[in-house]
Amino acid sequence: MKGTWLGFGLLAILLAGCAGSSTPVPDRQQAQTAAAESPVVGPRWRLILIGTDERWVGSEPAWFEVIPNGGALRLTGSDGCNRLNGQVSFDDGNRIHIENLASTRMACPNLANAQRVGMLFENAYRYLIDGDRLVFFGRDSRVLGGFQRTTPR
Template identity: 35%
Template sequence: MKIMFVGLIMLAASCQSARQTSSFGGGSEKLYAHAWTLIDVEGQAVTPTGTERDAQLLFSTPNRVAGSTGCNRLTGTFELTGTNTIHFSPLATTRMMCPDSQTEARFTKALAAVDTYLVTDSSLTLSKGKTVVARFRASQPQAGN
């Protein structure tokens, strides 16, 4: 009887662990509900234009992310390792000449540093520890994303 009880406890613990690492753990289903348009990176406002030049992220299963840096397209994967914990793989981008390469560089640097996220209403905040590195608003996916 004790062996069966210990087995049930271990099974419950492994199920909890699997839930936390799944693509929909910790309320992450909200990540998939919208496309996310960048409005702030490293404390500097980014003004979305409503065109395909907006920096944007679109999350899809299984653990895929695609979007735009504001000039170049980006794609890659991400991992959710716990409640509100996220890590992006090195993201692949196209290499077009961009008129605003500074925003693009800050955006890709911010994504590489991110370790937590928070979705509230129609906003997404990506942080490194307690420091906010990028903020987004919910939007419609752009053509090509």
Template identity: 30%
Template sequence: MKKVSLFLPIIVSLVLQSCGSLKNAKNTEEVFWVSGIKTECSAGAGKMNCLNIYKGNNIADATWEFFYAPIEGFTFEEGMLQKIKVRVERLNAKDVPADASSLMYTFIEKIESHVDIRTYLAGEWNVTSLYNKEFNETTNAPSLTIDLNKNRVSGNDSCNNYTGQISNVTSQSLKIKTVATTRRMCFIMDVANSYNKALGEINTYLIKGNNLIFFNKEGKKIVSFTKSAKKELEVSLGGNWIATRIEGAPINRMVKTPRINISLDEMILSGNNGCNNYTAQINKISESKIVIGQIAATQKMCRDMQVGADYLKMLQSSVSFKVKGDSLKFYNKEGIETISFLKVVK
């Protein structure tokens, strides 16, 4: 009995130490990078925007992975790479809700942060050169939209619309796979074919201001883009307009006045020429230049068809524009005014 009494304090001490060790074993610390981009991911029954993390040391060539769990106390900063330290606690299974992580993450400190260069890729771009062939502002050049949230690219190859998946993107490289296009046949397919070939060869990139340059595996420049001004233009150019002059002459008040709606989100012009409804694709647009696709109109017969015919003819010939407040003017390739509009204020 005395022997048991002598060993009891030792046994209790060992048990307590063991429990303490088990408790501490449940808590660890981790250090990893958090991307400046959240990407769409599948979680449970639906989709959500997930953090992306990288646990390696070569951040310039990082392979990112989804991070589904929340990090208590951490603030995501869009466009910023953050290297952070977190505490990781393993929860008891009985305390974990269904479909939830058994690990709880708590933010400890930010070790370093800097700009996530990849975010400069996001947005809409217009081709300026393709395999050393230069494109001017009036050329129907291919376009590219990069959506980093969905890891997707889309655009128009000068003939067909296309979409593709981004398989990997780092601060220096971008890989595109599974490009699908519509099947429309155009009179000239050379540009479209060359552009689709270039998409498959893209390996690395360089961003200089509003210019984006892609290179192949050999480091040869294959295609260059300039940033689209669509978002800024949507504010001033988008919406409904009513025509006031055609070829510099006021419109006869006795006829129905032509109207136009400009949607840069859909890249479509539509409206009524005073008799028939019409629509046309905007193939390309910049701060002052526009390329209008073939205009299609209904074939209704009206008493006065001349104004409508002149209007569509002038609209089709327009290649540039100027917006000043509530005034919009289109011009042909000689710089002569084709149509003048006033903004329709609701």
């Protein structure tokens, strides 16, 4: 009898440890829906500034779009010479993660600027939108670049 009570006691402790927390955990579908509703998703964004005051100068515009792709978000665009593709995710506090950024490798007349655009995307950590302007910030809160919306959302 004593062993039975001990068994029930251990079972109760195990079940209590497996009980869910009282804090609701958002499911993956809700998180993906919230990310797809970010104001960054949808419009085309054209690079107008590198850093805080260096205007983009290139024979072709540098731009990007974030588009839903199945259950994920995909970045497509151009660094002013090469096509860009990557994966994007958003977190709370206007955090942006651009991962697996890949580009074509064309010979460019201004390769240094194209490489700077790639670094801008790779180092983007947070964003801020004000009207039709989008600014990317690095981990150190330094302004990496500014974009202008060129297509309506």
